[in-house]
Amino acid sequence: MALLKKDIKNEQGFTIIETLTAIVILGLIMIFSAMLVKRFFFSPKALLKGDALTLASAEMERSLSRNVSNDTSYSNSAGNLLIERKISVKDSLQSINVSVMTKNSAEVVLTLHAYKKL
DSSP: OOHHHHHHHHHOOOOOOHHHHHHHHHHHHHHHHHHHHHHHHHHHHHHHHHHHHHHHHHHHHHHHHTOOOEEEEEEEETTTTTEEEEEEEEETTEEEEEEEETTOOOEEEEEEEEEOOO
16 A cells, blocks of 8 residues: 555656647647648639639520620629630531630639530
8 A cells, every 4th residue: 555655656747848848739730730721721822713613604604595606805893803705606516715814914714615516
């Protein structure tokens, strides 16, 4: 019994240095994981591509369903993207190209192509 009390009495927990080291390491892990989450989920380029895909597919749907035959270009409501539709006809095949570009740098973000038999 005396030996058991002696073992319990000599047993010590973590030192302050070990505890602080663990807290610092956990803090660094949290900072890096927050940066990764921000980079992957809130990337402006990823959000821009999502908007571009939505706009381009809507324009393609309109062009196919309404039998549109003229070219057009316009900007989105935010004013940061330019949507451009070009239509060409060869033989009995209509080609519809919808491109979405950034308005400032004219960098093409997305292009959709569709063909329709007339």
